[in-house]
Amino acid sequence: MQVKEYKPLIVAFCCNWCSYAGADLAGNNRLNYPAEVKIIRVPCSCRVNPMFVLRAFQRGADGVILCGCHPGDCHYTSGNYYTRRRMAMLFSMLDYLGIERERTRVEWVSAAEGAKFAATMNDFAEKVAALGENKRLEDLRCKK
Amino acid sequence: MQKITRDVLVEKAVSLLENGTVANVLGWRKGEFDYDITPAVFTDKADIEANFVWNDFCGANFSKYLVQKTRKLEGKILVFLKPCDTYSFNQLLTEHRFDREKVYAVGVSCEGMVDIDKIKAIAGDGISKIVCGEMIEVSTVYSDEVIKIDAKDVLEGRCESCKSKKHVAYDELLGEEGDVIDSNRFDEVAKLEAMTPDERFAFWQEQLSKCIRCNACRDICPACTCENCVFNNPNSGVENKAAANSFEEKMFHIIRAFHVAGRCTDCGECSRVCPQNIPLHLLNRKFIKDMDSFYGEYQAGAEVGSRAPLVNYTTEDVEPCDVFEGGNE
Amino acid sequence: MFKCSMESLNSVFAKISANAELYIPADNCDGKAVYTKWAEGVELSNQLNTVKSPKDFFFPQVEDMMAFKVEGKNIELIDIRKAQEDFVVFGVRACDVKAFEVLDNVFLVDPVDSYYAERREHGIIISVACGRPSETCFCQTFGIDAANPGGDITVWYADGNAYWQSNTEKGEKLLASLGLESCDSAAVDAEKAKIANIMKKLPLAELKADAFGGGKTMELFNRPEWKALSESCLGCGTCTFVCPTCQCYDVKEFNTGKGVVRFRCWDSCMYSDFTKCAHGNPRLSQVERFRQRFMHKLVYYPENNNGLFGCVGCGRCLAKCPISMNIVKVMKTLGGNA
Numbered sequence: 001m002q003v004k005e006y007k008p009l010i011v012a013f014c015c016n017w018c019s020y021a022g023a024d025l026a027g028n029n030r031l032n033y034p035a036e037v038k039i040i041r042v043p044c045s046c047r048v049n050p051m052f053v054l055r056a057f058q059r060g061a062d063g064v065i066l067c068g069c070h071p072g073d074c075h076y077t078s079g080n081y082y083t084r085r086r087m088a089m090l091f092s093m094l095d096y097l098g099i100e101r102e103r104t105r106v107e108w109v110s111a112a113e114g115a116k117f118a119a120t121m122n123d124f125a126e127k128v129a130a131l132g133e134n135k136r137l138e139d140l141r142c143k144k
Numbered sequence: 145m146q147k148i149t150r151d152v153l154v155e156k157a158v159s160l161l162e163n164g165t166v167a168n169v170l171g172w173r174k175g176e177f178d179y180d181i182t183p184a185v186f187t188d189k190a191d192i193e194a195n196f197v198w199n200d201f202c203g204a205n206f207s208k209y210l211v212q213k214t215r216k217l218e219g220k221i222l223v224f225l226k227p228c229d230t231y232s233f234n235q236l237l238t239e240h241r242f243d244r245e246k247v248y249a250v251g252v253s254c255e256g257m258v259d260i261d262k263i264k265a266i267a268g269d270g271i272s273k274i275v276c277g278e279m280i281e282v283s284t285v286y287s288d289e290v291i292k293i294d295a296k297d298v299l300e301g302r303c304e305s306c307k308s309k310k311h312v313a314y315d316e317l318l319g320e321e322g323d324v325i326d327s328n329r330f331d332e333v334a335k336l337e338a339m340t341p342d343e344r345f346a347f348w349q350e351q352l353s354k355c356i357r358c359n360a361c362r363d364i365c366p367a368c369t370c371e372n373c374v375f376n377n378p379n380s381g382v383e384n385k386a387a388a389n390s391f392e393e394k395m396f397h398i399i400r401a402f403h404v405a406g407r408c409t410d411c412g413e414c415s416r417v418c419p420q421n422i423p424l425h426l427l428n429r430k431f432i433k434d435m436d437s438f439y440g441e442y443q444a445g446a447e448v449g450s451r452a453p454l455v456n457y458t459t460e461d462v463e464p465c466d467v468f469e470g471g472n473e
Numbered sequence: 474m475f476k477c478s479m480e481s482l483n484s485v486f487a488k489i490s491a492n493a494e495l496y497i498p499a500d501n502c503d504g505k506a507v508y509t510k511w512a513e514g515v516e517l518s519n520q521l522n523t524v525k526s527p528k529d530f531f532f533p534q535v536e537d538m539m540a541f542k543v544e545g546k547n548i549e550l551i552d553i554r555k556a557q558e559d560f561v562v563f564g565v566r567a568c569d570v571k572a573f574e575v576l577d578n579v580f581l582v583d584p585v586d587s588y589y590a591e592r593r594e595h596g597i598i599i600s601v602a603c604g605r606p607s608e609t610c611f612c613q614t615f616g617i618d619a620a621n622p623g624g625d626i627t628v629w630y631a632d633g634n635a636y637w638q639s640n641t642e643k644g645e646k647l648l649a650s651l652g653l654e655s656c657d658s659a660a661v662d663a664e665k666a667k668i669a670n671i672m673k674k675l676p677l678a679e680l681k682a683d684a685f686g687g688g689k690t691m692e693l694f695n696r697p698e699w700k701a702l703s704e705s706c707l708g709c710g711t712c713t714f715v716c717p718t719c720q721c722y723d724v725k726e727f728n729t730g731k732g733v734v735r736f737r738c739w740d741s742c743m744y745s746d747f748t749k750c751a752h753g754n755p756r757l758s759q760v761e762r763f764r765q766r767f768m769h770k771l772v773y774y775p776e777n778n779n780g781l782f783g784c785v786g787c788g789r790c791l792a793k794c795p796i797s798m799n800i801v802k803v804m805k806t807l808g809g810n811a
Contacts, residue, residue: 050402051374051382054395059730071459081457087464089405089434089454093398095468096336096430098345106464136345139391142729176805177608177676180797183705204796209705265504269521269607272676285674286605350502356525356534356714358741360795363707376746385723385746386738388535417795419524419711421503 008062008128010037012121013052015045017075018110019067025114033121044068045106046079050090053104057137063103063128067117070108080108099136102127145255145278145295148319150198153224156250156318157196158189160222166248167219170209172202178274179260183209185217198224199276203257203300205413207232208366214242221247226254227322228306230313231409231445232366237313238448239407241369251311253319256295256303261421263298267291302412302425305329312446329410330433332426352393354420357386361414361424367404367444374399401427406435406452409445438462474661475637475653482635486511486563488651493559493597496530498523508562517564521607522787526717527569530562531592532576534714534739538588538724541733553734557591561647563599567622568612568787570600572717575785578778579720597643600624602668604631609788611677611801617785620668631664677786677801684808687776693768698806703763705796710741712790712799713766718783721747742766767803 014020020041026033042048045068056064066087068080087106095101107120157169169192173184179201186192206223210233213221225233230251237244263282264271273283280298282291307329309322336344362368374380375396387393401424410432414424435442439453439461477485489495490511498518499509506518508527540551580589600622603610612619621627625644629636637653638661639645672678685693713719723740726733740747742765745754756762774783784800791799
């Protein structure tokens with residue numbers, strides 16, 4: 001019997017100025033990271049509303065990662081500082097509701113860190129794969 | 145149980161109405177039974193004298209009504225505020241949701257409100273009369289005997305862990321001023337945090353699956369004052385009139401709690417009105433507890449104009465991946 | 474008439490559930506009664522009534538109706554209905570039984586709602602007489618007899634026994650299959666008299682609906698009291714969602730990313746987007762929305778249904794309204810009787 005290898009679907013919100021460019025660099029340097037990582041470009045990491053994270057899970061994501069400029073390097077001066085607080089709150093709340101901690105992550109990736117981007121995605125995908133499918137924040141209607 | 149009597153409030157309302165300080169009185173109107181009190185606007189002395197109520201069932205927080213009433217009503221509004229209500233009052237002022245000039249706030253000291261469900265659990269159904277006091281006297285149609293219940297045993301859940309007897313806003317105070325209380329309100333949150341993720345998931349799955357999406361928690365919440373809620377907006381993509389499945393139940397409550405995080409004063413109205421007895425305050429308190437531990441203690445509504453943790457930052461804040469190590473010990 | 478002892482109720486439940494899913498009121502984690510699927514270990518609740526009414530069994534809060542699959546220029550319609558199995562609901566009170574009649578008048582008239590009709594056909598209702606009605610009960614205002622609740626089978630609890638009587642063919646068939654001991658009706662007659670006596674003592678016993686009913690629209694619609702009655706209404710949907718007779722729903726679509734599911738869900742006339750159409754909600758303020766709910770129950774519905782009121786006096790909205798404004802206060806204010 002052949003079992004299809006489980007590959008988690010990852011949604012990565014990447015800020016336009018650093019992390020998206022970092023992903024570009026990873027591509028230009030031919031660095032491998034899983035094809036199941038779907039990147040959504042946002043103007044700034046703080047554009048990501050908690051609802052975006054939840055809706056990604058609803059639509060079938062098994063893990064959600066936010067990438068933005070390093071603290072202090074935000075193109076808009078302070079956007080990622082707000083992101084940091086918001087996501088700290090949100091992730092803590094998801095954990096409180098019993099949703100696996102490893103399904104969510106925030107990582108700061110600069111435009112020069114193509115290698116970090118690829119390594120982060122590989123590591124995150126591996127951790128999420130270990131958890132298996134997202135069952136606790138799933139919407140069955142979207143899985144049919 | 146209340147130390148301050150109804151007559152003092154009535155006298156105050158009538159005198160302010162008669163000397164022209166205010167034109168409207170926002171107060172509690174007598175109901176059909178002795179416990180079903182409705183928030184109401186009084187404009188007339190005779191009406192106040194006949195129907196104004198102040199007793200252990202006056203849980204309703206009037207602060208949110210001021211948003212609508214200050215726009216609609218002519219003349220100044222007298223509002224009675226219990227200590228916890230004054231925090232909501234300040235928070236709404238911070239958010240510029242009503243005109244302070246149009247309001248005359250009278251603080252009323254409060255000894256805690258009682259929960260009719262808890263009384264019914266002891267006395268049974270068929271209540272014909274309730275007399276408030278240190279010992280609540282309950283009569284039912286099933287017995288001639290008057291059942292006596294210690295008011296302290298049937299306090300509303302939120303009053304059992306009252307955070308403050310101090311009024312943080314008023315023009316005038318009736319009764320004695322109290323103090324901020326070092327309460328045990330985070331104990332329940334800590335208890336949940338100490339559980340395993342599977343246990344927490346099971347707990348919230350059971351609790352939130354009771355939700356009927358009546359929106360009472362949102363509509364009573366003094367922090368929920370959006371003119372059009374995202375969950376009512378067909379263009380938002382998340383509008384839902386009924387939670388179709390457990391995902392939508394969780395989404396609604398997580399997002400609602402998140403949206404009031406830093407603005408929630410922990411007045412407890414959400415849990416009080418929930419027809420399904422979902423402990424919604426445990427979501428809000430989790431956020432408050434986290435903010436206190438990550439970003440320093442903050443009480444929404446303690447003073448007008450304060451900056452809430454989620455609209456603020458420092459360069460040294462905890463990283464989201466470290467919250468599990470740093471915050472929940 | 475048949476009887477069984479209260480202790481043996483569980484074995485009767487086991488017999489019923491051998492052939493059909495059985496739902497009984499049982500206490501949940503907060504000690505509130507909710508309809509729960511019976512299995513060994515599920516205990517019958519002692520409480521008067523459930524928080525949510527049993528209308529869910531026939532008219533669920535959310536129900537998927539059909540799905541669509543879009544491929545290129547083709548739209549495929551998929552019937553996603555599951556075959557309805559027989560089920561039995563035990564412990565329905567007189568008010569809630571009457572509420573099914575109110576719903577039937579809406580869903581079973583032409584054009585028949587096939588989703589509702591199918592469930593109605595497969596459902597058997599076992600009602601229970603109310604030995605201890607609450608102060609919030611006012612079913613008698615609408616001519617409902619708490620001692621004779623109707624349904625397919627009626628059960629009375631008296632002197633440690635449960636007495637069973639069938640009222641319909643469906644009920645008779647089920648009752649015959651249970652093998653209960655037959656008996657006379659003396660104990661039930663005494664229980665009925667006891668209930669009638671208690672009903673007279675309830676605080677709302679004197680509430681009359683005479684001022685309402687079909688044909689009263691013009692008289693009541695423009696009454697100035699609506700403004701004060703609705704002034705603190707939050708516009709939440711608690712009253713409509715705990716109500717056994719509220720029948721309004723909305724049909725909506727959900728985009729699953731791979732297709733579309735069309736579903737319906739309860740709607741509430743208290744909501745700002747109720748019956749919203751291109752120009753907005755025809756009822757602009759909470760006064761009008763509030764008025765709609767009570768006019769519908771007390772005037773419009775009886776006008777269209779031979780005088781049958783759209784309220785059954787179960788008292789759930791009295792217990793659950795966050796601001797304690799309810800149909801009794803409306804009736805007393807507008808009806809002029811105390």
